[in-house]
Amino acid sequence: MTTLEQADKQYALHPFTNLSAHQADGPFIIEKGDGVYVWDDQGNRLLEGMAGLWCTSLGFNEQRLVDAAAKQFAQLPYSHMFTHRSTAPAIELSQKLVEMAPEGIGKAFFVNSGSEAVDTAIKMVWYYNNALGRHKKKTIIARHRAYHGITVAAGSLTGLPYAQDGFDLPAIPVMHVETPHHYRHAEPDETEENYASRLAQSLDDQIIAAGADTIAAFIAEPVMGAGGVVIPPNTYFDKVQAVLKKHNILFIADEVICGFGRTGNTWGCDTYNIKPDIMTCAKQLSSAYLPIGAVLITDHIYDTFQQYSDQLGVFGTGSTYGGHPVSAAVALETLRIYESDKIFEHVRERTPHFKERVQALQNHPLVGQARSVGLIGAIELVADKASKEQYPAANKMAAQVMAAARKRNLILRATPGDSVAFCPPLIINDDQIDEMFDAVADALNEVHRSL
Numbered sequence: 001m002t003t004l005e006q007a008d009k010q011y012a013l014h015p016f017t018n019l020s021a022h023q024a025d026g027p028f029i030i031e032k033g034d035g036v037y038v039w040d041d042q043g044n045r046l047l048e049g050m051a052g053l054w055c056t057s058l059g060f061n062e063q064r065l066v067d068a069a070a071k072q073f074a075q076l077p078y079s080h081m082f083t084h085r086s087t088a089p090a091i092e093l094s095q096k097l098v099e100m101a102p103e104g105i106g107k108a109f110f111v112n113s114g115s116e117a118v119d120t121a122i123k124m125v126w127y128y129n130n131a132l133g134r135h136k137k138k139t140i141i142a143r144h145r146a147y148h149g150i151t152v153a154a155g156s157l158t159g160l161p162y163a164q165d166g167f168d169l170p171a172i173p174v175m176h177v178e179t180p181h182h183y184r185h186a187e188p189d190e191t192e193e194n195y196a197s198r199l200a201q202s203l204d205d206q207i208i209a210a211g212a213d214t215i216a217a218f219i220a221e222p223v224m225g226a227g228g229v230v231i232p233p234n235t236y237f238d239k240v241q242a243v244l245k246k247h248n249i250l251f252i253a254d255e256v257i258c259g260f261g262r263t264g265n266t267w268g269c270d271t272y273n274i275k276p277d278i279m280t281c282a283k284q285l286s287s288a289y290l291p292i293g294a295v296l297i298t299d300h301i302y303d304t305f306q307q308y309s310d311q312l313g314v315f316g317t318g319s320t321y322g323g324h325p326v327s328a329a330v331a332l333e334t335l336r337i338y339e340s341d342k343i344f345e346h347v348r349e350r351t352p353h354f355k356e357r358v359q360a361l362q363n364h365p366l367v368g369q370a371r372s373v374g375l376i377g378a379i380e381l382v383a384d385k386a387s388k389e390q391y392p393a394a395n396k397m398a399a400q401v402m403a404a405a406r407k408r409n410l411i412l413r414a415t416p417g418d419s420v421a422f423c424p425p426l427i428i429n430d431d432q433i434d435e436m437f438d439a440v441a442d443a444l445n446e447v448h449r450s451l
């Protein structure tokens with residue numbers, strides 16, 4: 001074990017890590033990156049099949065982002081947005097985001113992470129309902145298997161036990177409803193459309209049972225990411241939106257993974273025809289080169305805020321680094337690169353090949369379902385294809401595939417539901433897609449042989 005590895009074990013507390021396993025195995029140290037590849041401290045070059053944490057859209061050495069940061073650091077390394085202050089990068093970024101956003105979105109508010117964006121969205125929903133005198137309308141509906149972050153409120157909306165156990169979450173009024181996963185939860189022979197209708201009916205029933213005057217908002221990732229890349233069934237969001245509208249419930253689209261081209265369109269909302277009241281974004285907003293997130297709201301919500309803040313004296317939320325000029329400059333440059341290099345078109349051009357390679361895995365004896373949209377996908381592992389029965393959790397099948405892929409210099413991620421996720425940088429090319437899925441196929445074979 002190197003001195004650096006020793007020091008990590010001695011001093012660092014790692015997020016989402018089994019701490020005992022870490023003491024035994026030590027860290028996985030990444031030293032440098034280039035394009036879709038990173039190098040570990042042993043000199044191995046690995047294809048980053050997860051774009052870090054679903055975020056480094058432009059890969060690992062985009063010089064234009066380095067230059068944008070350096071320029072802004074030299075000019076003004078810090079300023080804030082409290083009490084009317086601003087900077088050119090923050091203003092230009094607000095404008096650009098609003099211009100890119102779906103119809104109706106009129107204002108952008110900056111934060112430093114996806115979790116903070118979701119927390120802020122929740123506060124905004126409460127503020128909005130208080131402004132309208134709807135003081136009981138506070139519960140947020142989320143879905144089981146959703147991932148919305150880890151702060152006290154966002155972590156309450158996350159619907160994954162491993163992110164809540166031991167932390168006394170949920171700690172805010174939240175109602176978790178069904179995961180829209182046709183492969184796993186539909187009745188035999190139930191079409192996607194019928195399944196979507198059943199989920200929408202169930203949502204309606206649960207809202208009525210709780211009392212619509214207590215339900216403030218529904219939050220959804222257009223495609224569930226960390227919960228296992230769960231792609232919604234046809235017509236699901238159309239039907240859900242109709243139910244929400246009927247009960248005056250706001251739609252928060254959590255675009256932290258889907259936003260900025262991941263599903264082949266600018267937003268996951270575009271792919272699934274969602275008309276959000278509030279959107280949260282982060283990650284690919286800056287290609288993850290610096291921490292920044294945003295909450296985007298409709299003009300209608302803003303107008304309500306404006307009147308209420310007048311009454312209260314101030315719109316009393318925000319943080320020291322929200323709209324940090326260097327993060328904003330890098331995010332702005334990222335959005336410019338998406339346009340100038342036609343990155344979202346590139347995603348759409350790569351999508352058929354990516355899909356073909358994902359779909360080919362469907363034939364593997366371990367794969368129950370292979371699914372993808374744009375450049376995000378997953379395989380769900382099963383012990384029996386016909387019954388869809390899975391291996392016991394203790395077998396950690398997805399983690400085994402992830403480990404076998406690592407031996408082949410490919411970084412993947414084991415996600416809940418024994419699914420292995422794929423989410424490469426958006427700049428990946430067809431040869432690299434082949435390299436990635438050749439390694440996935442080999443990794444699956446290795447795990448299958450070992451059974």
Ligand SMILES: Cc1ncc(COP(=O)(O)O)c(C=O)c1O
Pocket residue numbers: 053112113114115116118147148149150221225226254255256257282283
């Ligand atoms: C959909 C979604 N929302 C929120 C978050 C939380 O973002 P962060 O890790 O930046 O706090 C994530 C992180 O993966 C996410 O995928």
